[in-house]
Each structure stands twice: as structure tokens, then as C-alpha cells.
Amino acid sequence: MxxxxxxxxxxxxxxxxxxxxxxxxxxxxxxxxxxxxxxxxxxxxxxxxxxxxxxxxxxxxxxxxxxxxxxxxxxxxxxxxxxxxxxxxxxxxxxxxxxxxxxxxxxxxxxxxxxxxxxxxxxxxxxxxxxxxxxxxxxxxxxxxxxxxxxxxxxxxxxxxxxxxxxxxxxxxxxxxxxxxxxxxxxxxxNAIDLDLYKFRIAISNQIIFDDSGLAYLIISNKTLATYNVSHSMAKRNTDLMKNIKGIDIWVLFIEDKEKPNTYSASLRSNEIVINDTAQAFGGGGHNFASGIKGLDEEKLKELIKELKTKL
Amino acid sequence: MxxxxxxxxxxxxxxxxxxxxxxxxxxxxxxxxxxxxxxxxxxxxxxxxxxxxxxxxxxxxxxxxxxxxxxxxxxxxxxxxxxxxxxxxxxxxxxxxxxxxxxxxxxxxxxxxxxxxxxxxxxxxxxxxxxxxxxxxxxxxxxxxxxxxxxxxxxxxxxxxxxxxxxxxxxxxxxxxxxxxxxxxxxxxxNAIDLDLYKFRIAISNQIIFDDSGLAYLIISNKTLATYNVSHSMAKRNTDLMKNIKGIDIWVLFIEDKEKPNTYSASLRSNEIVINDTAQAFGGGGHNFASGIKGLDEEKLKELIKELKTKL
Known part of the structure; x- marks a missing residue:
């Protein structure tokens, strides 16, 4: 070949x-x-x-x-x-x-x-x-x-x-x-990041939601992005913020859509639990342990969190 | 041999x-x-x-x-x-x-x-x-x-x-x-850390001091360690918090001594600037880009910061 x-x-x-x-x-x-x-x-x-x-x-x-x-x-x-x-x-x-x-x-x-x-x-x-x-x-x-x-x-x-x-x-x-x-x-x-972006990371770290079941997620709004002057594509690179925490097996970064308020993209990650099937069920896809979904409204976002919890 | x-x-x-x-x-x-x-x-x-x-x-x-x-x-x-x-x-x-x-x-x-x-x-x-x-x-x-x-x-x-x-x-x-x-x-x-330790990291991240010359440092007091119930040896593993920030060429983590209040150990790091000589001048040592010093009183701590700034 x-x-x-x-x-x-x-x-x-x-x-x-x-x-x-x-x-x-x-x-x-x-x-x-x-x-x-x-x-x-x-x-x-x-x-x-x-x-x-x-x-x-x-x-x-x-x-x-x-x-x-x-x-x-x-x-x-x-x-x-x-x-x-x-x-x-x-x-x-x-x-x-x-x-x-x-x-x-x-x-x-x-x-x-x-x-x-x-x-x-x-x-x-x-x-x-x-x-x-x-x-x-x-x-x-x-x-x-x-x-x-x-x-x-x-x-x-x-x-x-x-x-x-x-x-x-x-x-x-x-x-x-x-x-x-x-x-x-x-x-x-x-890996080098600007000091401004670094400060943005510290700020959003304070907003991570830890669920007892072993799920962590973080929702970044357009408002937060505007406050820190961070682009959507740069924001997307912060999924790793929730990595390496003992007891957290699945983590998701939600970012509000620039054009469609209250609509979110999701970056799903896990260490060893397959999450690609869930991503596909919500219209997304990717790898077994790293997938993405686009265009989730607030209701779908909640449904996704609920669905992911069933995996834990 | x-x-x-x-x-x-x-x-x-x-x-x-x-x-x-x-x-x-x-x-x-x-x-x-x-x-x-x-x-x-x-x-x-x-x-x-x-x-x-x-x-x-x-x-x-x-x-x-x-x-x-x-x-x-x-x-x-x-x-x-x-x-x-x-x-x-x-x-x-x-x-x-x-x-x-x-x-x-x-x-x-x-x-x-x-x-x-x-x-x-x-x-x-x-x-x-x-x-x-x-x-x-x-x-x-x-x-x-x-x-x-x-x-x-x-x-x-x-x-x-x-x-x-x-x-x-x-x-x-x-x-x-x-x-x-x-x-x-x-x-x-x-790399996995406890959720409590993770929250401690977020808290101390807010206390990092960024100097315009390209130096970042963080002083962790016994009081902070007590508040978050973190041991000295676990605290020492947070030097990497200041890594990978554009424009920061040398970074130092100071930790107050458990037995001797107002006395600090210092972990010095850099990407490409040799800092081992400075560490040796202050009674410490280690590697070219990663060194440690023990027993710095507050005056010596300030002197060290001043000395490191001359390298930038």
C-alpha cells in the first residue's frame, strides 16, 4: 500500500x-x-x-x-x-x-x-x-x-x-x-501560555463543578470569555484543567457558542471509560476517551450530564 | 567499570x-x-x-x-x-x-x-x-x-x-x-492529586507574584498549609504551578519551615537560565535549571529575589 x-x-x-x-x-x-x-x-x-x-x-x-x-x-x-x-x-x-x-x-x-x-x-x-x-x-x-x-x-x-x-x-x-x-x-x-490566559485559567478553575459520582465539568460563558478577552478556540484548550484529579473519571468542558447564546460545544474526556458512544448519541464523535459534541442547548447539556453519570 | x-x-x-x-x-x-x-x-x-x-x-x-x-x-x-x-x-x-x-x-x-x-x-x-x-x-x-x-x-x-x-x-x-x-x-x-490538594492549588495560584522582569514566585505560609491541611512535602510539589507562562524565565516556590516560623525553603526553577550558582551562593544546590535552598530568613529571601532579578 x-x-x-x-x-x-x-x-x-x-x-x-x-x-x-x-x-x-x-x-x-x-x-x-x-x-x-x-x-x-x-x-x-x-x-x-x-x-x-x-x-x-x-x-x-x-x-x-x-x-x-x-x-x-x-x-x-x-x-x-x-x-x-x-x-x-x-x-x-x-x-x-x-x-x-x-x-x-x-x-x-x-x-x-x-x-x-x-x-x-x-x-x-x-x-x-x-x-x-x-x-x-x-x-x-x-x-x-x-x-x-x-x-x-x-x-x-x-x-x-x-x-x-x-x-x-x-x-x-x-x-x-x-x-x-x-x-x-x-x-x-x-505548553507556554500568555500571562493573561494563565490568569483566565485560574479564574475558571474556581468555577469547576465536581460531582460526587466522579464527574467534573466546567461551563465557560461568552460573558467570561469577553471579560478575559479569550477566544473560543483558545478556551477550548482548557479541558486539561480538570485532568489528574483523583476520583474524577469523566470531565467535560462546555463552551458557549459565539453566534448562538445558550448553545454549547462540549469536550468530553476520560481516563479509561469509553465516552465516544455517548458523544455519538448526542450527535458528536471522536475517540474512545476524547470526544466532542456541538450545538447543545441547555436542556441537552443537562441530559448529557445525566447520561454521563450513568457511566460512573 | x-x-x-x-x-x-x-x-x-x-x-x-x-x-x-x-x-x-x-x-x-x-x-x-x-x-x-x-x-x-x-x-x-x-x-x-x-x-x-x-x-x-x-x-x-x-x-x-x-x-x-x-x-x-x-x-x-x-x-x-x-x-x-x-x-x-x-x-x-x-x-x-x-x-x-x-x-x-x-x-x-x-x-x-x-x-x-x-x-x-x-x-x-x-x-x-x-x-x-x-x-x-x-x-x-x-x-x-x-x-x-x-x-x-x-x-x-x-x-x-x-x-x-x-x-x-x-x-x-x-x-x-x-x-x-x-x-x-x-x-x-x-500526576493524580486529591481533590483537596487540587483546591489548594487553585487557592495558591491566586497568590503568585509576577514580576515584570520575568520572575514569578509564590510564598506558602504555615498558615495556608494549616488552612488546607496540606503537608510540607506535598506543598513542595507545586513548583510546576508557575511553569509554562510566557515571559516568566525563573520561578521560585518558597515554603515556610514547619519548625522555624519566618524561615523558608526555596525551590528555584528556570527553563534556560542557570540558577544553580545563585542557589549555591545562598547555601543550596542542585541542577543548573532546578535547585533548592533551605533556611532562608525573610531578609535572605528578599536578597535572593533581588539576586535572581539580575539574571533576567
């Missing part, structure tokens, strides 16, 4: 790398790694990385490329970290000639002509790293490519702390670190 | 493993790994792990062994993670026949008859892992031993986020993960 992928790359003059909407560290890391790799290896091809302009990762990644519609026709699309075609950032992916899907979410939408989907792997970046490792016959990648992939892996594994991190993850990271990346620095850069 | 170590083990009927006072994850992880390894390999020998009873790691490690003075005579002492003989927990180490020192602090006190001191290595556990790897000719360690060593490495490297983590660290971890340890679970267990 890797040979087919290689053949597709060789025969395409234009290659466009896609990822999901509102890209996180893994989506962006996998995308930019693939972009830099292709640029380095095939200097004569046109290579692009497209999608919405995600804030919050300005220190790590470049801005996406702004390209004309005609570039997509006849292009090879490489889509990383995206389960459903509708969630691909830049729907012009549908204009492309061929689609290669590289993902680690549950395989719900087989939209690729060629697919590398491994739901048990920690991150899309881990899959990309191992594909490139085969392409390179175990030789180290460039520092730029390795840095993006390491960023992706530590983002999605929350610094190797989630279930699913295993021997293979560390073997992959040991391979990436052969490229002499400064792993401590990458980690610090990714 | 490893052959000499092996010969010492072979010829000793009693082996006692030591570490520093108020053991942290690395000291305890290295100590218990060495203990379990020796127990497994040499079931006919008497092997012990001694020291003060450190709270805060009850979920990870057993209680130290309580042994009689006569056991120390003729014993081989293996001391991990301790720079100075005076900081070894259980000074009966001085009764032992031979001392093997395994450490990654700056080499200020060559108290060992045989020494494995590598100040550039991330943790004592990383050194122990590689010694045992040679002993085992690259075959995996037992799960019990690997778990202790992984705990040690992630403790001292703060989940691989400090300067000094490199290719070798990950190669060591990849080797340890061959023992099928559940790395995500170990990490979560180590």
Missing part, C-alpha cells in the same frame, strides 16, 4: 495536504510535516498546505496557503487526522483527482482512494512518522519534519499521558529524536 | 539501596528499580531499600525497609540520585563496606568507591536503566523494574519537558516500554 502511495506522489505534479477544521497540534503537525517532507523530496512539484487559519498555534506553524480553485483539479490530496470528509478544512478537496487518507480516528467515513487508518495509534503524527520512516529506509528525517511530527505526537497524547501510548509510540519518538530536535524546547513552546 | 560493579554485587551477601532524604520520584524510582532487580536476579542475597518514609508517593512505592545496624556492616551500599554523602537518607551508609554511587547531579562529593556520575543525563533512573540494560544484554527488564524506572524518568524530566531530554532519553524509554508497562497509566497515577 505504501508503494501505491509513493507511486501517487511520483505521478502527481500538484500535491495538496489537508487536515480537519480548527486544526489542533496533531492535525497541524501532521499536515506541516507532510508538506515539508514533500517539498524537500520533490522540489519540482507544487506542494501546498491548506485550511482555515487556526489561532493558538502561531508559534509552531506557518499560516495555511491561499490557493486558487484550479490548483485542486488533477491534484493529489493527502488528508491527515480527519475522520469525515465534511470535517476536512477546505472542501475543495472534492475537486482533487485522488485522495489519500491518513488518520487515527474511528473509521466512519471511507472517503479516501487510498487509506491508512489506524484507530489504535496515539496520533496521526505517529502514523505519518512511520510512513515517512519506511519511505526513508529508517534514515532520520529533516529537523523541520521531525519537529512537526513530535509536536503532533505530544499534542494528541498530552505528553504521553493517554491510554494508547505504548512501545511503538516511544520507538517512533526515539526515531524522530535522531533528527536532533530539542524535545524539551518543543514541549515548552507548545 | 560495569564489570567491577557486577563483581561487587556477586561478592556481597547483603546489598542495601539508598537514596536522598525526602525522596522524589526519581530517587524512589531508581532505588526501588535497583532493589527489585537485585531481588529478582539474586534471590539468595539479602537486599534492602532504606531511607526516610516519604509521603506523596504512596501510590507508587513501598515503604522503606526498617533494618538493624548490624546489617550495614559488610554490606554493599548502592546509592542513587544523591550528590553529597550528608544528604543520603540513612547515614548508616557510612558503616557499609563499599559504596557505589549512581547519580546525575553535579559531582561535588566523590563519596563512592565506584562512581557512575553523569550530570548531563536527565535522571538517575535513566542511568540505572542503562546500567541494567547492559547487565541484561539488551533484553527487557521485568515490568516491576521498568515501571519504577519510567516513573523516575518522567518525574525528573517533568514528562520530558526539561532541557537535557534527548535522543538517549527516548531510546531508554523505548527500551523500558518493551517490558509492556502501561505508560499512560503510570503517568496518570503519578
Amino acid at each position: 505504501l508503494n501505491e502511495f509513493k507511486a501517487l506522489i511520483s505521478t502527481s505534479d500538484t500535491i495538496i495536504v489537508f487536515r480537519h477544521l480548527d486544526g489542533d497540534g496533531d492535525a497541524l503537525g501532521s499536515q506541516w510535516a507532510m508538506y515539508y517532507y514533500l517539498k524537500e523530496k520533490y522540489p519540482d512539484k507544487e506542494v501546498y498546505a491548506v485550511g482555515d487559519d487556526t489561532d493558538g498555534y502561531r508559534d509552531q506553524f506557518e499560516k495555511p496557503h491561499d490557493i486558487a480553485d484550479e490548483k485542486f483539479k488533477d491534484a493529489l490530496a493527502v488528508v491527515v487526522d480527519t475522520a469525515n470528509i465534511d470535517r476536512i478544512s477546505d472542501q475543495r478537496v472534492k475537486l482533487c483527482k485522488t485522495i489519500v487518507k491518513i488518520d487515527h480516528h474511528l473509521d466512519v467515513d471511507a472517503y479516501g482512494d487510498l487509506e491508512f487508518v489506524f484507530p489504535k495509534v496515539s496520533s496521526a503524527a505517529e502514523i505519518v512518522a512511520n510512513i515517512l520512516r519506511v519511505f526513508e529506509h529508517d534514515q532520520p528525517l529533516s529537523e523541520k519534519v521531525a519537529k512537526c511530527l513530535y509536536t503532533g505526537i505530544i499534542s494528541d497524547t498530552q505528553m504521553f499521558s493517554i491510554a494508547g501510548v505504548n512501545e511503538k509510540t516511544f520507538k517512533t519518538v526515539a526515531y524522530l529524536s535522531e533528527s536532533n530536535i530539542d524535545v524539551g524546547k518543543i514541549c515548552r513552546s507548545l | 560495569l564489570n567491577e560493579f557486577k563483581a561487587l554485587i556477586s561478592t556481597s551477601d547483603t546489598i542495601i539501596v539508598f537514596r536522598h532524604l525526602d525522596g522524589d520520584g526519581d530517587a524512589l524510582g531508581s532505588q526501588w528499580a535497583m532493589y527489585y532487580y537485585l531481588k529478582e536476579k539474586y534471590p539468595d542475597k539479602e537486599v534492602y531499600a532504606v531511607g526516610d518514609d516519604t509521603d506523596g508517593y504512596r501510590d507508587q512505592f513501598e515503604k522503606p525497609h526498617d533494618i538493624a545496624d548490624e546489617k550495614f556492616k559488610d554490606a554493599l551500599a548502592v546509592v542513587v540520585d544523591t550528590a553529597n554523602i550528608d544528604r543520603i537518607s540513612d547515614q548508616r551508609v557510612k558503616l557499609c563496606k563499599t559504596i557505589v554511587k549512581i547519580d546525575h547531579h553535579l559531582d561535588v562529593d566523590a563519596y563512592g568507591d565506584l562512581e557512575f556520575v553523569f550530570p548531563k543525563v536527565s535522571s538517575a533512573a535513566e542511568i540505572v536503566a542503562n546500567i541494567l540494560r547492559v547487565f541484561e544484554h539488551d533484553q527487557p527488564l521485568s515490568e516491576k523494574v521498568a515501571k519504577c524506572l519510567y516513573t523516575g524518568i518522567i518525574s525528573d524530566t517533568q514528562m520530558f519537558s526539561i532541557a537535557g531530554v534527548n535522543e538517549k532519553t527516548f531510546k531508554t524509554v523505548a527500551y523500558l516500554s518493551e517490558s509492556n508497562i502501561d505508560v499512560g497509566k503510570i503517568c496518570r497515577s503519578l
Whole structure:
């Protein structure tokens, strides 16, 4: 299958790398790694990385490329970290000639002509790293490519702390670190937050609701966001605030919708209890231990909390 | 040198493993790994792990062994993670026949008859892992031993986020993960905190002082500790509260002494600025980017803050 992928790359003059909407560290890391790799290896091809302009990762990644519609026709699309075609950032992916899907979410939408989907792997970046490792016959990648992939892996594994991190993850990271990346620095850069955002975190920490059953949740309103001048996408990165508390087995971050007041998005997390099924029942999805739901009104929000409590 | 170590083990009927006072994850992880390894390999020998009873790691490690003075005579002492003989927990180490020192602090006190001191290595556990790897000719360690060593490495490297983590660290971890340890679970267990302690963290977060020059510090009084019913040794584990804030290059946690009011211990941390020299000037020591000082009165505390500001 890797040979087919290689053949597709060789025969395409234009290659466009896609990822999901509102890209996180893994989506962006996998995308930019693939972009830099292709640029380095095939200097004569046109290579692009497209999608919405995600804030919050300005220190790590470049801005996406702004390209004309005609570039997509006849292009090879490489889509990383995206389960459903509708969630691909830049729907012009549908204009492309061929689609290669590289993902680690549950395989719900087989939209690729060629697919590398491994739901048990920690991150899309881990899959990309191992594909490139085969392409390179175990030789180290460039520092730029390795840095993006390491960023992706530590983002999605929350610094190797989630279930699913295993021997293979560390073997992959040991391979990436052969490229002499400064792993401590990458980690610090990714985790560094502004003092204002830090103070926002302290403020919202005071508002976490702890339920005796082992559930914690936090509702961030538009009003709170306005008070601290924090964007919705930055707010979303605070789910980890409720992590690591003994006796808390499921935690949820609710954020009020910017456009629709009293409507909430939910980020569900757990250590070992599968919550993806509940997320799907409420119209969301994701991973077994990390899922998302959008457009919950206040009634649905309460229903979700009630439903999650039945799991504890 | 490893052959000499092996010969010492072979010829000793009693082996006692030591570490520093108020053991942290690395000291305890290295100590218990060495203990379990020796127990497994040499079931006919008497092997012990001694020291003060450190709270805060009850979920990870057993209680130290309580042994009689006569056991120390003729014993081989293996001391991990301790720079100075005076900081070894259980000074009966001085009764032992031979001392093997395994450490990654700056080499200020060559108290060992045989020494494995590598100040550039991330943790004592990383050194122990590689010694045992040679002993085992690259075959995996037992799960019990690997778990202790992984705990040690992630403790001292703060989940691989400090300067000094490199290719070798990950190669060591990849080797340890061959023992099928559940790395995500170990990490979560180590980072899990009680809800009461979590609320204490939120409370003290509100008291952090941010200095415009790039210094942050936090003074925890005996009164605050009493209010939240938190022990001194648990309080000491909150230095990371001030980590990862953009613009903060040095941070210090001061904790009032239980016995001597208005006297403080200080935990100094930085990302890239050497602070060990300042710590030494105030009677403390440790690593380049992580040092400690004891017995600072209020005047000295102010002087230290002033001195650290000159580094920014």
C-alpha cells in the first residue's frame, strides 16, 4: 500500500495536504510535516498546505496557503487526522483527482482512494512518522519534519499521558529524536501560555463543578470569555484543567457558542471509560476517551450530564 | 567499570539501596528499580531499600525497609540520585563496606568507591536503566523494574519537558516500554492529586507574584498549609504551578519551615537560565535549571529575589 502511495506522489505534479477544521497540534503537525517532507523530496512539484487559519498555534506553524480553485483539479490530496470528509478544512478537496487518507480516528467515513487508518495509534503524527520512516529506509528525517511530527505526537497524547501510548509510540519518538530536535524546547513552546490566559485559567478553575459520582465539568460563558478577552478556540484548550484529579473519571468542558447564546460545544474526556458512544448519541464523535459534541442547548447539556453519570 | 560493579554485587551477601532524604520520584524510582532487580536476579542475597518514609508517593512505592545496624556492616551500599554523602537518607551508609554511587547531579562529593556520575543525563533512573540494560544484554527488564524506572524518568524530566531530554532519553524509554508497562497509566497515577490538594492549588495560584522582569514566585505560609491541611512535602510539589507562562524565565516556590516560623525553603526553577550558582551562593544546590535552598530568613529571601532579578 505504501508503494501505491509513493507511486501517487511520483505521478502527481500538484500535491495538496489537508487536515480537519480548527486544526489542533496533531492535525497541524501532521499536515506541516507532510508538506515539508514533500517539498524537500520533490522540489519540482507544487506542494501546498491548506485550511482555515487556526489561532493558538502561531508559534509552531506557518499560516495555511491561499490557493486558487484550479490548483485542486488533477491534484493529489493527502488528508491527515480527519475522520469525515465534511470535517476536512477546505472542501475543495472534492475537486482533487485522488485522495489519500491518513488518520487515527474511528473509521466512519471511507472517503479516501487510498487509506491508512489506524484507530489504535496515539496520533496521526505517529502514523505519518512511520510512513515517512519506511519511505526513508529508517534514515532520520529533516529537523523541520521531525519537529512537526513530535509536536503532533505530544499534542494528541498530552505528553504521553493517554491510554494508547505504548512501545511503538516511544520507538517512533526515539526515531524522530535522531533528527536532533530539542524535545524539551518543543514541549515548552507548545505548553507556554500568555500571562493573561494563565490568569483566565485560574479564574475558571474556581468555577469547576465536581460531582460526587466522579464527574467534573466546567461551563465557560461568552460573558467570561469577553471579560478575559479569550477566544473560543483558545478556551477550548482548557479541558486539561480538570485532568489528574483523583476520583474524577469523566470531565467535560462546555463552551458557549459565539453566534448562538445558550448553545454549547462540549469536550468530553476520560481516563479509561469509553465516552465516544455517548458523544455519538448526542450527535458528536471522536475517540474512545476524547470526544466532542456541538450545538447543545441547555436542556441537552443537562441530559448529557445525566447520561454521563450513568457511566460512573 | 560495569564489570567491577557486577563483581561487587556477586561478592556481597547483603546489598542495601539508598537514596536522598525526602525522596522524589526519581530517587524512589531508581532505588526501588535497583532493589527489585537485585531481588529478582539474586534471590539468595539479602537486599534492602532504606531511607526516610516519604509521603506523596504512596501510590507508587513501598515503604522503606526498617533494618538493624548490624546489617550495614559488610554490606554493599548502592546509592542513587544523591550528590553529597550528608544528604543520603540513612547515614548508616557510612558503616557499609563499599559504596557505589549512581547519580546525575553535579559531582561535588566523590563519596563512592565506584562512581557512575553523569550530570548531563536527565535522571538517575535513566542511568540505572542503562546500567541494567547492559547487565541484561539488551533484553527487557521485568515490568516491576521498568515501571519504577519510567516513573523516575518522567518525574525528573517533568514528562520530558526539561532541557537535557534527548535522543538517549527516548531510546531508554523505548527500551523500558518493551517490558509492556502501561505508560499512560503510570503517568496518570503519578500526576493524580486529591481533590483537596487540587483546591489548594487553585487557592495558591491566586497568590503568585509576577514580576515584570520575568520572575514569578509564590510564598506558602504555615498558615495556608494549616488552612488546607496540606503537608510540607506535598506543598513542595507545586513548583510546576508557575511553569509554562510566557515571559516568566525563573520561578521560585518558597515554603515556610514547619519548625522555624519566618524561615523558608526555596525551590528555584528556570527553563534556560542557570540558577544553580545563585542557589549555591545562598547555601543550596542542585541542577543548573532546578535547585533548592533551605533556611532562608525573610531578609535572605528578599536578597535572593533581588539576586535572581539580575539574571533576567
